[in-house]
Amino acid sequence: MPDNTRYAVIMAGGAGTRLWPLSRKSRPKQLVRILGDKSLLDEAVERLSGSVGPEYLYIITNRQYVEQMVAAYPQIPPENIIGEPQGRDTANAIGLAAAVIHQRDPEAVMGVFTADHIITPAETFRRVLDSAFAYVAGSPNSLITFGIPPTWPHTGMGYIQRGEKLGEGVFRVKQFKEKPDETTAAQYLADGDYYWNGGMFVWRAATILEKLQQLLPDSAAGLDAISKAWNTDSRIETLDRIFPTLPKISIDYAVMEKVALEGKVIVVELPCRWLDVGSWPALAEVLDPDEAGNRATAKKTHLLDARNNILISEDPDHLLVAIGVNDLIVVHSPDATLVCPNDQAEKIKSLVGEIQQIHDGKHV
Amino acid sequence: MPDNTRYAVIMAGGAGTRLWPLSRKSRPKQLVRILGDKSLLDEAVERLSGSVGPEYLYIITNRQYVEQMVAAYPQIPPENIIGEPQGRDTANAIGLAAAVIHQRDPEAVMGVFTADHIITPAETFRRVLDSAFAYVAGSPNSLITFGIPPTWPHTGMGYIQRGEKLGEGVFRVKQFKEKPDETTAAQYLADGDYYWNGGMFVWRAATILEKLQQLLPDSAAGLDAISKAWNTDSRIETLDRIFPTLPKISIDYAVMEKVALEGKVIVVELPCRWLDVGSWPALAEVLDPDEAGNRATAKKTHLLDARNNILISEDPDHLLVAIGVNDLIVVHSPDATLVCPNDQAEKIKSLVGEIQQIHDGKHV
Numbered sequence: 001m002p003d004n005t006r007y008a009v010i011m012a013g014g015a016g017t018r019l020w021p022l023s024r025k026s027r028p029k030q031l032v033r034i035l036g037d038k039s040l041l042d043e044a045v046e047r048l049s050g051s052v053g054p055e056y057l058y059i060i061t062n063r064q065y066v067e068q069m070v071a072a073y074p075q076i077p078p079e080n081i082i083g084e085p086q087g088r089d090t091a092n093a094i095g096l097a098a099a100v101i102h103q104r105d106p107e108a109v110m111g112v113f114t115a116d117h118i119i120t121p122a123e124t125f126r127r128v129l130d131s132a133f134a135y136v137a138g139s140p141n142s143l144i145t146f147g148i149p150p151t152w153p154h155t156g157m158g159y160i161q162r163g164e165k166l167g168e169g170v171f172r173v174k175q176f177k178e179k180p181d182e183t184t185a186a187q188y189l190a191d192g193d194y195y196w197n198g199g200m201f202v203w204r205a206a207t208i209l210e211k212l213q214q215l216l217p218d219s220a221a222g223l224d225a226i227s228k229a230w231n232t233d234s235r236i237e238t239l240d241r242i243f244p245t246l247p248k249i250s251i252d253y254a255v256m257e258k259v260a261l262e263g264k265v266i267v268v269e270l271p272c273r274w275l276d277v278g279s280w281p282a283l284a285e286v287l288d289p290d291e292a293g294n295r296a297t298a299k300k301t302h303l304l305d306a307r308n309n310i311l312i313s314e315d316p317d318h319l320l321v322a323i324g325v326n327d328l329i330v331v332h333s334p335d336a337t338l339v340c341p342n343d344q345a346e347k348i349k350s351l352v353g354e355i356q357q358i359h360d361g362k363h364v
Numbered sequence: 365m366p367d368n369t370r371y372a373v374i375m376a377g378g379a380g381t382r383l384w385p386l387s388r389k390s391r392p393k394q395l396v397r398i399l400g401d402k403s404l405l406d407e408a409v410e411r412l413s414g415s416v417g418p419e420y421l422y423i424i425t426n427r428q429y430v431e432q433m434v435a436a437y438p439q440i441p442p443e444n445i446i447g448e449p450q451g452r453d454t455a456n457a458i459g460l461a462a463a464v465i466h467q468r469d470p471e472a473v474m475g476v477f478t479a480d481h482i483i484t485p486a487e488t489f490r491r492v493l494d495s496a497f498a499y500v501a502g503s504p505n506s507l508i509t510f511g512i513p514p515t516w517p518h519t520g521m522g523y524i525q526r527g528e529k530l531g532e533g534v535f536r537v538k539q540f541k542e543k544p545d546e547t548t549a550a551q552y553l554a555d556g557d558y559y560w561n562g563g564m565f566v567w568r569a570a571t572i573l574e575k576l577q578q579l580l581p582d583s584a585a586g587l588d589a590i591s592k593a594w595n596t597d598s599r600i601e602t603l604d605r606i607f608p609t610l611p612k613i614s615i616d617y618a619v620m621e622k623v624a625l626e627g628k629v630i631v632v633e634l635p636c637r638w639l640d641v642g643s644w645p646a647l648a649e650v651l652d653p654d655e656a657g658n659r660a661t662a663k664k665t666h667l668l669d670a671r672n673n674i675l676i677s678e679d680p681d682h683l684l685v686a687i688g689v690n691d692l693i694v695v696h697s698p699d700a701t702l703v704c705p706n707d708q709a710e711k712i713k714s715l716v717g718e719i720q721q722i723h724d725g726k727h728v
Contacts, residue, residue: 323704340687363683
């Protein structure tokens with residue numbers, strides 16, 4: 001199986017209100033230069049670039065972001081950036097991408113990736129990805145998922161219980177597990193047979209479409225109709241008419257959990273540092289602290305008697321000054337400034353809803 | 365003595381680093397719209413407008429601010445806005461203004477005012493000012509100063525001890541007093557014969573020039589030379605050559621304290637709320653708090669579990685959001701943001717010096 005049948009799909013549909021005021025309705029967190037110079041989507045595209053050629057790279061996102069993404073990635077053909085008229089969860093996002101790719105290349109092997117995470121080192125990611133593609137080349141009907149060895153008893157993650165060892169770092173999946181409570185998460189960690197479910201996959205487009213047909217026939221029929229119209233003048237009309245009617249369901253729930261129970265899902269171990277940067281405190285985890293524990297994406301900061309603060313700005317010329325404050329998040333954006341203690345960051349999300357109402361949709 | 369001999373001089377020379385990041389080298393605190401819509405200088409000009417016509421209103425400031433002030437007050441003749449080549453303290457600022465005004469009108473009566481304070485109610489201020497002008501009309505050699513009844517034992521103010529009562533709210537000055545320690549300030553307050561020295565005066569231009577000639581002859585000679593060149597082509601050349609050589613000294617120390625000991629200074633009681641707004645906590649005193657004690661000049665704020673904060677922005681479209689913070693100062697400016705606890709605001713001044721050095725003169 002030659003390299004040119006490797007495709008990659010990045011799912012980049014989230015809004016990311018917890019990263020307000022940098023993430024906005026008009027500019028999702030994936031496009032925010034959250035790391036100072038780069039966005040999470042920049043990172044995802046770069047991370048894949050060693051394994052998949054840009055002409056085989058797809059992004060599926062909300063339609064309102066398509067234009068910005070087309071502009072941001074001139075190396076990716078514009079038609080590879082697929083805009084959903086509305087979000088119908090991962091089963092349909094993946095199904096749509098699979099249908100489009102399958103129509104282009106019935107033998108395509110596709111990886112599915114998220115843009116919400118920092119994954120390091122990139123070399124390890126690419127090595128494991130290459131081995132997953134290779135596995136599917138040898139075993140074309142496989143559904144492969146990636147398992148990140150857990151480093152702490154995370155209750156915000158789904159888990160994958162591994163079963164029979166099939167090769168170095170390759171196992172049959174015994175069972176997918178919902179987000180656990182703390183006790184259960186600690187047991188998983190101690191047990192050693194559990195991975196974090198990173199929500200990333202490799203399979204033939206034909207295989208996943210076949211599984212959707214079996215397990216989610218309503219979606220499969222709709223996606224088939226859409227793909228038939230894809231290279232015609234009625235692409236948008238058909239997409240807009242059918243896609244919003246598809247049942248909203250995740251690929252895990254619709255397909256992976258069921259197929260795993262039949263012993264037909266493979267987990268490849270991804271021994272990477274894997275961080276969801278969906279909130280300011282989570283982002284801080286990937287930033288290097290100064291001597292006083294302050295972390296910044298802002299290029300210009302000036303701190304005095306200030307410890308363990310998070311200082312965020314995309315503007316390289318804006319100066320953030322903090323005197324005598326600790327454990328505080330300070331975020332500058334051109335039209336809004338946020339200050340919030342690190343341990344109250346979960347309030348940001350609901351606040352954005354309030355601001356939306358009070359300020360007539362401005363600032364959000 | 366007709367009204368058209370009333371002149372007013374606003375001294376507006378200060379830099380105001382304690383109001384960083386709104387006050388800058390290029391834009392002193394007097395010009396900052398510190399109250400949201402208005403600057404302190406706007407307030408000072410408006411406060412005087414009922415008593416003195418705009419053609420008799422002068423501003424003396426650092427030369428670099430002249431252009432901004434000319435633009436800000438089109439009603440004031442541009443030649444009335446006097447730029448000092450460098451600050452030589454109040455004796456020379458007042459002396460220069462007096463010399464210029466005296467040359468225009470040898471019978472001029474001039475008031476001298478600061479632009480650093482909020483003085484309310486304006487009606488009371490104007491009523492007292494009118495009575496001071498009237499007093500000088502009746503007693504042309506008087507030096508009049510204004511005494512603000514103290515409301516707390518302020519150690520950052522000079523005081524005026526009143527003596528013989530000359531009329532309703534009019535007293536001979538017994539003695540000027542330096543800034544006191546806390547015990548002394550408390551005694552002054554309890555005693556009831558002490559006023560805060562507001563640094564504002566009314567006198568004939570001829571009278572103060574005569575006193576300068578007696579008590580500060582070096583300055584007087586220099587100012588005389590400058591005034592002789594004032595209406596010639598060599599105004600700037602002469603000012604630049606002579607003014608920087610004048611001895612740096614305050615009008616209180618050079619003139620008022622000495623003349624008071626001779627029993628020749630009059631204090632007029634100014635029963636106003638009188639607030640120096642030279643720092644963010646001081647500014648907060650003049651802002652109305654919300655139910656949780658938060659005070660703002662920012663037009664758009666959104667607060668959640670936040671108490672006793674000070675939220676500052678000149679930009680009416682910028683949204684300041686504070687979650688779960690108390691007693692914090694948050695200041696937004698286009699190129700710099702400051703967060704600092706209320707009780708550490710005195711650190712801002714030294715910080716500005718550091719920023720000046722580190723950031724190559726930017727942001728200050």
